[in-house]
Amino acid sequence: xxxxxxxxxxxxxxxxxxxxxxxxxxxxxxxxxxxxxxxxxxxxxxxxxxxxxxxxxxxxxxxxxxxxxxxxxxxxxxxxxxxxxxxxxxxxxxxxxxxxxxxxxxxxxxxxxxxxxxxxxxxxxxxxxxxxxxxxxxxxxxxxxxxx
Amino acid sequence: xxxxxxxxxxxxxxxxxxxxxxxxxxxxxxxxxxxxxxxxxxxxxxxxxxxxxxxxxxxxxxxxxxxxxxxx
Numbered sequence: 370x371x372x373x374x375x376x377x378x379x380x381x382x383x384x385x386x387x388x389x390x391x392x393x394x395x396x397x398x399x400x401x402x403x404x405x406x407x408x409x410x411x412x413x414x415x416x417x418x419x420x421x422x423x424x425x426x427x428x429x430x431x432x433x434x435x436x437x438x439x440x441x442x443x444x445x446x447x448x449x450x451x452x453x454x455x456x457x458x459x460x461x462x463x464x465x466x467x468x469x470x471x472x473x474x475x476x477x478x479x480x481x482x483x484x485x486x487x488x489x490x491x492x493x494x495x496x497x498x499x500x501x502x503x504x505x506x507x508x509x510x511x512x513x514x515x516x517x
Numbered sequence: 518x519x520x521x522x523x524x525x526x527x528x529x530x531x532x533x534x535x536x537x538x539x540x541x542x543x544x545x546x547x548x549x550x551x552x553x554x555x556x557x558x559x560x561x562x563x564x565x566x567x568x569x570x571x572x573x574x575x576x577x578x579x580x581x582x583x584x585x586x587x588x589x
Contacts, residue, residue, distance in 0.1 A: 372562060372565045372569070372571075373571060373572070373575060375575070375576075375577055382589065399571050399573060400573050400574075409580050410581055410582065411581040411584075411585070412575060412577045412578045412581050414573070414574070414575060414578075419566065420570065420571065421566060421567050421568075421571070422571025422572060422575070423579075424575035424577045425577075426575075426577045428580060428581065429589075430584055430587060430588075430589070431583075433584070443551075445552065445555065446552070462580070465578065465580065466576055466579075466581070468576075477546050478544040480543050480547055481546060481547060481549075481567045497587065498587075499584070499585075501583060501586045501587050502583055512536060514545075516541075
């Protein structure tokens with residue numbers, strides 16, 4: 370069961386420091402030297418006072434800009450709207466990770482949204498990611514999901 | 518019935534059940550109400566928070582390492 374909050378904050382390259390400092394002044398780090406870790410690995414690991422882990426990806430690539438730009442508000446209740454990534458981008462991210470649980474999650478997203486998915490967008494975004502990872506089987510998994 | 522036959526029947530039963538279970542899962546996923554599911558899982562989520570501290574890393578760290586290899 371997911372119990373962390375995963376966020377993308379689009380900072381661009383070389384603009385991360387003020388965001389890292391501001392976030393570290395509001396939330397404790399999950400590890401020692403969380404700021405230095407974030408500068409090196411572009412991921413800031415925090416936790417809420419209630420103990421929920423927060424991972425903030427410091428976005429800079431056009432793919433990440435697209436993910437942020439396509440995000441829409443989802444209402445979890447009155448006064449509680451949270452921007453979540455599109456179904457297409459969630460499929461891209463899940464298949465890029467491609468652990469068995471991620472693939473299962475991607476299947477669930479496809480089952481929920483399959484009539485409305487922009488498959489061309491998914492393929493365009495995923496292909497270079499699969500290539501850089503050296504895992505062409507990711508595209509095979511995508512083809513299987515299209516047949517669900 | 519010998520053990521071999523028992524196992525064969527067990528395998529056959531699961532072969533038949535597999536697609537049917539997938540159909541049920543597919544229908545349940547399509548019909549699930551997000552807010553109801555979140556409410557149903559609230560207790561399990563709070564239990565996990567109480568008993569398991571946040572992990573020291575995240576899948577996002579690995580993702581960023583791969584993204585760093587992409588052309589800017």
